[in-house]
Amino acid sequence: MNTVNAQQEFSSFSPSLLAADAIAHHWLQQVTVRLRREICWRWHQQSGGNPVFATTLPTLNDPLVASLDMTRYWQAKNQFFQTDTTAKYLTDKLSIAPPRVDLLPVQGSFGWVVETLRLDSIATFTLALGLISSFDQAAGSVISACLNDANTTQPTLALAQLLWDLPGQVLAIADISHPLWRYGLLQPANTNQAGVDWHSPIVVPPVVANSLLFPNSDLPQTLALLKSESHSLFERANLVALRLRTRAKDRLRVVPLRSAIGASASVVIQGISQVTQRPVVELQSHAALLENTAYLKSLVTFCWLQNLDLFIRVDTLSCQSCDAQRRHSYLLPLQSIPIAIFLEIRERNELTHLPNTLLLPIVEVPHLSYENRVQYWQECLDSTAPHFNREIAECARRFRYEKETIKSICEALKSVPQVLSETTLFSACRAELDLDIGELAQEVRPRFTVSSLVLPPKQQALFQEIHHAMRTLTQVHYGWGTARVWNESGISVLFAGAPGTGKTMAAEVLASLLDLPMYRIDLSQVVNKYIGETEKNLKRLFDLADVSDTILFFDEADALFGKRTEVKDAHDRYANLEISYLLERMERFKGLAILATNRKKDLDEAFLRRLRYILDFPMPDIPERKRIWQQVMPEKVDASQIDFDFLARQFPLAGGHIRSIIFNACLQTAEGFSLESSNPPQLTMEPILIAVKREYDKLNRSVSLEQFGSYAKFIEGIDRQ
DSSP: OOOOOTTSOOSSSSTTOOOSSHHHHHHHHHHHHHHHHHHHHHHHHHHTTOGGGTTSOOOOOOHHHHHHHHHHTHHHHHHHHHHSHHHHHHHHHTTOOOOOOOSOOOTTSHHHHHHHTTOOHHHHHHHHHHHHHHHOTTHHHHHHHHHTOTTOOSOOHHHHHHHSSSGGGGGGGGSTTSHHHHTTSSEESOBOSSOBOTTSOEEOOHHHHHHHHOTTSOOOTTEEEOOOOOOOOOHHHHHHHHHHHSOOSSSOEEEEEEOOTTOOHHHHHHHHHHHHTOOEEEEOOOHHHHTOHHHHHHHHHHHHHTTOEEEEOTTTSOOTTSOGGGTTGGGGGGTTSOOEEEEEESOGGGGTTSOTTTBOOOEEOOOOOHHHHHHHHHHHHTOOOGGGHHHHHHHHHHBOOOHHHHHHHHHHHHTOOSOOOHHHHHHHHHHHOOOOOGGGEEEEOOOOOGGGOOOOHHHHHHHHHHHHHHHTHHIIIIISSOTTTTTTOOEEEEEEESTTSSHHHHHHHHHHHHTOOEEEEOHHHHSOSSTTHHHHHHHHHHHHHTTBOOEEEETTGGGTSBOOOOOOSHHHHHHHHHHHHHHHHHHHOOSEEEEEESOGGGBOHHHHHTOSEEEEEOOOOHHHHHHHHHHHSOTTSBOTTOOHHHHHHHOOOOHHHHHHHHHHHHHHHGGGOOTTOSSOOBOOHHHHHHHHHHHHHHTTOOOOGGGGGGGGGGTTTGGGO
8 A cells, every 4th residue: 555655745734644545645635625725715705805804714604695605606716716826726736636556455444445335536535525524623613614604513415515526426425325324434413214414414433534544553442353263163153154254245244143141152253253264353341332323333334444343242232221122223224334243142032123134044152061161160270189179070060150150250269368168169159140030030048957847758768869869960960971861951859749748848958958049930920821921931941040050949830830731722732832841941951940739630741750759748647747846836935835745636737837826826925925034935725726726717627626625715715706
């Protein structure tokens, strides 16, 4: 490319400003000469031909008068340009031909744009006119004087028409489909369906101007070059890369990259970049700047100028005020700029509002395998010590984090001076966990320990098996090699039994023993009356919970996992599809799914066959009821007057009802005791038996006076009170 000699005439009003591109220098000079010549004419008009008065900027006239005078003084103006000494000197300057370029123009330069887009003289002049206001701050007052408008300091198409010798040619530039607008080289303040407003400012965005004038300058701060590294590509990514090698000359191409949180999509992009031989820059997250779609378009234009492709992460341009389907609508104004945009997404529905003509096939970013996670944990922790291998192996299975997440956790752990332990490692991993399940589930804080759970021996043994199965899952899956056959799946169990028999308590005990977060699924939110919405809710739920070992507790599961029905209409068909989808996701779920129901017979048999364990919670017998009565008694209460044998023998109640009875009895007894008293509060049989009667009434079950035996006097007549 020919460079500009500093001894050449200035191309702008500010003498220190010189464009590195010779073609840009020439056309900027053409713009400044025409602006100077127009100022000369304005001086001549206002001074009446007396040069003494041409010492200040021309004063502004009434716009209507100025418009009418254009026709009146047209011939006089042309004659002035040929006869006035200064004006003729400037007119002669306009006849200078553009410099000869011996070498190919530098990619992204002004000369490269003129050659690539085959711009004619008026288009090239208009581009330079838009460029002058971005390049030279001194041009503003001159433009204002030429436009006869103190409030307009940026060029317009009206100014281009005023300055150009053949003003009719400017009409072609007003078409919004003109390459200057399509490629984002010029950006109008306002557009309509017909074209560009004559009096709206036209500017070359500063990012674009920098490339046109100084094509070898540094990247904008909002773009970062991805390292050029060779990575092996799987089949879909390689096919997309081959399609990208043929650059589209007339449109944007969007490559969706579906990835999990923390996955390294840049690795796939680097592999594609090796095939396409086109560098890729990543859009940095500057939310305040990126809300401006004009600025985003200028960055995409810059990428086209510099032969770059663009990578946009999923969280860089997430619109907080719009739904997922409209999140990427900002790409629509960029359709005519021929670069490739690698767009990271979480779900396919984010692409709904993008035309299919823009989209290439979705590339799935591979998840880290268990073995890769173990290796990466060891690398990031600088730990290959044999004594810590078990902890890392367990962590790699329980937390299915991707590279970027693992790296950030390890960086935080290295800043802690204390020796790394399993507790510290797991705590750091849990702190990183962000299950934004929203209205679909509520987190449960375990209230019970294993000593609280009272079960018959058979059920107690099965409960211990479930606990042991979760404890040994890492060893069996990856030490013994069952992960491939069983798809790295976790454990799915069913807790079946009447209300109050301990199903929820058992789930909380498991959460406590396994040190796992537990979420109760709100079926009223998951099951949606609209076709297909239940499946979407379930997918969102399982996708979020699969990131880490989690306990999902489906209470009243028969509402969601019921028997499939005979297909009579579309709703029946979709209901069956939802159950089928649920069965498939349950089999792939890597955590612990616990379903609780008191209507086991209503569950789909195909579903029951796929469960790992089914634990039936029977009504407790007399010895178990006695243990429950004793365990639920508050530890600060004196229970020496309670006949536990009588209560267990006479009232066949489940544990949940017994807890309710003791709580109600405490509420009715507490009024007579003071917090300051040194004596412990005492609970007697009377309030307990009254609470028993109330509980039976609440359950709509009959209880006779004979069941209360010698204590019947406490409840005689309470219904008449």
